[in-house]
Amino acid sequence: MDFKDYYKILGVEPEADAKAIKTAYRKLARKYHPDVNPEEGAGEKFKEVAEAYAVLKDEKLRAEFDELRKYGGQPGGGFKPPPDWQRSGGFESGGQSSEDFSDFFNSIFGGGGGPAGAGGHTRRPMRGEDAEIELPVFLEETIGDQQRTIEYTIPKMENGQVTQVKKQLKVTIPKGLVDGERIRLKGQGVPSFGGGEAGDLYLHVRLVPHPLFDVQGHNLTITVPLAPWEAALGTKVTLPTLTGKISLTIPPNTQAGKKMRIKGKGLQGKKETGDLYAVFKIVMPADSNEEAQKLWAQLAESAEFDPRADWRSTK
Amino acid sequence: MSATILQISFAELCNLERLEHDVIVEIVSHDIVTPIQGELAADWVFEASAVPVIKKAARLANDFEIDWVAVSMMIDLMQQKEALERENAAYRLQLERFIEG
DSSP states (O other): OBOOOHHHHHTOOTTOOHHHHHHHHHHHHHHHOTTTOOSTTHHHHHHHHHHHHHHHTSHHHHHHHHHHHHHHOOTTSBOOOOTTOOOOOOOOOSSOOGGGSOHHHHHHHOTTSSOTTSSOSOOOOOOOOOEEEEEEEOGGGGSSOEEEEEEEEEEEEETTEEEEEEEEEEEEEOSSOOTTOEEEETTOSOOOTTSOOOOOEEEEEEEOOOSSEEEETTEEEEEEEEOHHHHHHOEEEEEEETTEEEEEEEOSSOOTTOEEEETTOSOBOSSOBOOEEEEEEEOOOSSOOHHHHHHHHHHHHHOOOOTTGGGGGOO | OBOOBSEEEHHHHHHSTTOOHHHHHHHHHTTSSOOSBOSSGGGOEEETTHHHHHHHHHHHHHHHTOOHHHHHHHHHHHHHHHHHHHHHHHHHHHHHHHHOO
């Protein structure tokens, strides 16, 4: 076990006052807190910083640490608490748990080793942690209740050792789910290692991108490619929806980017059903032939249309 | 077959480690999350999706030693950012469909 110099971790002098320690901690928290810094390793770094601050902000713990530092603060060398060291067990959680802290911390300040009667209060067994897994859901699956077997790994205590075990669970995925929603499975999270309740398992719903449909809330959008003559003359297309095909009449002179609403063919909400929007785009054939070119030329000669008429005013 | 639940009660939330009664009341009174049922705190019911928000709010208040107004602003901005990122990704995908093919 290595000695941890909490002053060095916070980047402050050993003589620093409480205010300087707090300022240093808050700056490092701003930099490394996992809620504001998603980078790998930030969380670990923050744990170290939080541990250092938990000790240095507490006058009693800081005094104890200063004593130890004189004794064992040799960098590089392994650290062992002095043989006559009395673990104070003095760490009073202010919303934090010493379980997250290092062995070094627990060997010095951890509970249990203190003089008898120092603690006095009995601790409630710790509840197991909640677990969360991503649940990819196809759009088609949100329309009705679905049964699904999910598989995940959670830590389990076996013969005094923590191992990762695979768990399978059959669950009902209720209809009308939206992206980002969470489903809670009570007591299916990490078991408690101290005889308490198991944590919950949360399924974080992620809608799988669909090859045809885009999702906005409960509405869907499908992009419909049209040949130039279809856009000009109008046509009928067979339009796929989530629940089957429908026939859609495209009026003559349909512009690219125009939207048509097909009511009630969107996603199923908990209260209402969304709509499907068809957005048109005009696609040129990949290759052309002489005859087609002639016909286009004919059209070009007879049509009095300037698609860039707006540009004329801006010289 | 395991029952899926989309809700969590106030009592269950208090039972979660590190979540104190007063903390949840502060979080609700600052509109960080809104219960879907219940007038009195003891009767509150939340969507399951509120749990990570409540935990995050408690974490931010504790770890940054900031007040609830600041926590509420932070969460609000984080949620706005996430929503914009999602919207942006959706538009990008739609634009690709429109231009390609």
